[in-house]
Ligand SMILES: O=C[C@H](O)[C@H](O)COP(=O)(O)O
């Protein structure tokens with residue numbers, strides 16, 4: 224059984240920890256500048272909601288978080304590749320068996336293709352079971368002359384364009400917790416219960432290959448087929464490959480949610496976020512002296528930081544010093560999201576500066592957030608070709624500098640939505656009216672996601 228498929232055993236004490244952590248520095252963020260938070264402290268349900276969260280069991284165990292940090296350490300060393308994927312904004316109504324399992328299946332399908340291309344383990348993470356809070360460019364939204372507060376994710380307010388829906392409601396945090404628990408339960412059942420058998424995942428990919436639009440991936444699909452048949456013939460232990468590690472991740476934006484779910488690990492006496500295994504800081508909240516960087520610097524979880532086109536080498540140096548002062552491999556991931564037009568120009572100086580520091584950073588590419596455009600018919604969208612162009616830029620820049628391009632961060636779904644343009648079986652604007660479902664950013668649909676995995680797999684096999 225490969226190390227990556229070993230299931231971590233949480234300690235009993237960690238498993239039962241409850242009650243918000245009391246630990247020096249965990250409340251320092253409260254006196255620091257903070258962005259993108261709802262003003263709901265005077266809401267009658269604010270205190271009780273936070274208390275409720277602080278009493279619920281942790282969603283993830285500290286022991287699992289430690290295993291993920293180790294996996295990401297392998298990726299820093301170029302021994303594993305990371306795949307993070309899921310909704311831009313999860314929804315409460317999206318907590319259904321069909322929707323969750325098709326997203327997990329799609330991520331597993333992508334991972335098989337990437338594993339083959341990279342000839343390496345793929346560390347799988349869902350933007351799932353907690354990806355509910357959204358930073359917005361504007362505090363207000365105007366439609367047909369009516370202006371209301373922006374939608375900030377269902378953990379804060381409602382999507383409906385009414386005054387009432389847009390009022391922040393702290394009880395939503397409790398609903399987000401329960402939704403995350405239900406999602407994580409299905410993730411665990413699906414990935415630990417034998418349904419993720421490598422052979423089944425590969426069989427699902429045959430459905431994708433049956434579409435004549437994907438004929439150009441035939442050769443790669445056949446190679447994977449042969450590799451699996453070879454493994455079978457050689458007596459590989461497929462029982463062990465029936466289970467796979469799968470981690471949860473979200474943007475740690477809403478600190479009123481993260482704080483009560485931070486717990487002290489009884490083994491080490493150190494604070495862990497137990498809302499997810501991996502947390503990241505968004506592009507809009509990564510100020511070095513801000514609340515988010517301070518709060519996450521105090522947790523043991525592996526941390527990501529989104530890095531956009533305005534980031535400077537000095538910004539990255541300060542983030543490294545604050546978030547990974549010990550230089551631990553796997554602790555810090557930079558998720559670059561430059562946009563296809565800027566990546567080749569902006570990324571090299573950043574990668575070089577990290578190399579000069581000798582800092583162990585994992586570089587992951589988010590080819591989504593720098594490529595958002597508005598379609599002619601008024602939808603927020605992204606072009607498949609731009610997503611691919613950014614990814615190619617990411618691989619080329621790292622290749623030229625001798626740095627390791629360690630992973631992929633996608634907004635995607637397992638459903639047949641129409642939100643991003645293009646792909647071999649192309650989506651065009653006319654499909655948006657019927658199949659545009661996202662409440663925030665446009666996601667690649669099932670087919671587009673798999674196609675991207677085939678294309679990245681080809682690029683990885685050349686590294
Ligand atoms: O998911 C990312 C951000 O929340 C999103 O891109 C912001 O979108 P907006 O510019 O529509 O506010």
Ligand SMILES: C=C(OP(=O)(O)O)C(=O)O
Pocket residue numbers: 311358474504505506507529530560592664
């Ligand atoms: C808000 C997001 O991204 P960014 O912070 O990179 O804009 C996101 O990942 O949904």
Ligand SMILES: [Mn+2]
Pocket residue numbers: 311312592634663664
């Ligand atoms: Mn997004």
